[in-house]
Amino acid sequence: MTTEERSGRPRVVVGVDGSAPALDAVRWAAEDAVRHGLPLRLVHACATPPLRHHRSTAVASDSLDLLIDRGRQFLREAVAFAVHVCPGLETEQDLRVGQPAEVLLDAAAGARMLVTGSRGLGGFRDLLLGSVSSAVSDHATCPVVVVRSPALGGPPRWDGPVVVGVDGTPASEAAVAVAFEEASLRGAVLVAVHTWSDVAFSGMWMTLPLIVDWDVVAAEEAHLLDERMAGWQEKYPDVEVRRVVRRDRPVRALLDVAQDAALLVVGSRGHHDYAGLGLGSTSRALLHSACCPVAVVRPHH
Numbered sequence: 549m550t551t552e553e554r555s556g557r558p559r560v561v562v563g564v565d566g567s568a569p570a571l572d573a574v575r576w577a578a579e580d581a582v583r584h585g586l587p588l589r590l591v592h593a594c595a596t597p598p599l600r601h602h603r604s605t606a607v608a609s610d611s612l613d614l615l616i617d618r619g620r621q622f623l624r625e626a627v628a629f630a631v632h633v634c635p636g637l638e639t640e641q642d643l644r645v646g647q648p649a650e651v652l653l654d655a656a657a658g659a660r661m662l663v664t665g666s667r668g669l670g671g672f673r674d675l676l677l678g679s680v681s682s683a684v685s686d687h688a689t690c691p692v693v694v695v696r697s698p699a700l701g702g703p704p705r706w707d708g709p710v711v712v713g714v715d716g717t718p719a720s721e722a723a724v725a726v727a728f729e730e731a732s733l734r735g736a737v738l739v740a741v742h743t744w745s746d747v748a749f750s751g752m753w754m755t756l757p758l759i760v761d762w763d764v765v766a767a768e769e770a771h772l773l774d775e776r777m778a779g780w781q782e783k784y785p786d787v788e789v790r791r792v793v794r795r796d797r798p799v800r801a802l803l804d805v806a807q808d809a810a811l812l813v814v815g816s817r818g819h820h821d822y823a824g825l826g827l828g829s830t831s832r833a834l835l836h837s838a839c840c841p842v843a844v845v846r847p848h849h
């Protein structure tokens with residue numbers, strides 16, 4: 549049983565590596581935690597550098613001490629920032645030695661949410677998603693929020709709509725649950741996006757209108773979205789829901805609708821639920837390209 553389960557109060561957990569994107573993640577996580585009335589756990593993993601490929605080479609203990617001191621400093625700065633952004637926030641610091649993704653996954657067991665920056669201190673300038681964020685969004689059992697700040701700079705906006713991708717699968721049902729909760733908490737509009745084909749409609753597919761009545765299909769798909777939202781709207785009557793139904797690829801539609809979003813929420817997998825695979829292609833593409841924070845939610849989290 550985790551600490552969270554014992555105390556009955558889950559944490560919001562955020563990964564801190566001393567980088568500016570991680571501080572954006574801390575700001576997002578602090579605001580989310582304070583609105584939920586939950587503590588924020590700030591975690592730093594001291595990873596000893598791999599000195600040689602394929603062999604473990606111990607680092608001198610003095611070097612490890614230096615890394616630990618540096619990690620403590622990162623955590624102190626991040627806590628000060630979180631409390632500055634959200635006075636009264638309850639915080640915990642958690643410093644562990646180990647590989648960052650493994651440490652974060654372990655620290656987030658039973659958490660309400662695990663939050664990371666889209667990038668960290670790492671080397672390759674043009675990467676859109678760092679390896680730690682990528683690994684935790686592949687493997688975490690709790691929802692993961694990867695915080696990407698707007699391309700024009702400044703922190704992610706808090707007051708935009710919450711956008712959710714709905715495809716009717718169990719993972720998207722779990723995403724809808726998180727999206728309603730977040731929209732209700734923020735007093736935000738919830739935009740539910742349902743697209744009903746990821747086939748590229750070009751070339752020979754353009755002959756299909758001869759045999760398919762797209763208006764009928766569109767009406768059926770709109771009805772499906774209504775059905776998916778009905779129970780949730782009863783549970784959250786305060787949340788204003790807007791529906792978007794398109795014959796489009798989900799990635800393109802979601803990127804388009806989420807341009808001004810405060811949060812984009814998607815399930816970890818869609819219809820192609822091959823056992824053993826990590827994220828579906830839509831979720832993965834959105835993590836790489838959305839210019840707002842993205843939440844990835846697993847079914848039955």
Ligand SMILES: Nc1ncnc2c1ncn2[C@@H]1O[C@H](COP(=O)(O)OP(=O)(O)OP(=O)(O)O)[C@@H](O)[C@H]1O
Pocket residue numbers: 562563564565567569570571573591592593594595648652663664665666667668669670671672677678679680681682
């Ligand atoms: N050592 C760490 N301890 C805690 N959280 C971390 C650590 N490293 C990364 N993170 C979290 O993951 C986020 C993304 O960092 P990540 O390491 O994935 O990107 P990167 O450093 O740009 O790329 P890479 O490390 O793959 O070269 C950070 O903003 C932070 O939230």
Ligand SMILES: [Mg+2]
Pocket residue numbers: 565668669670678679680
């Ligand atoms: Mg890194």
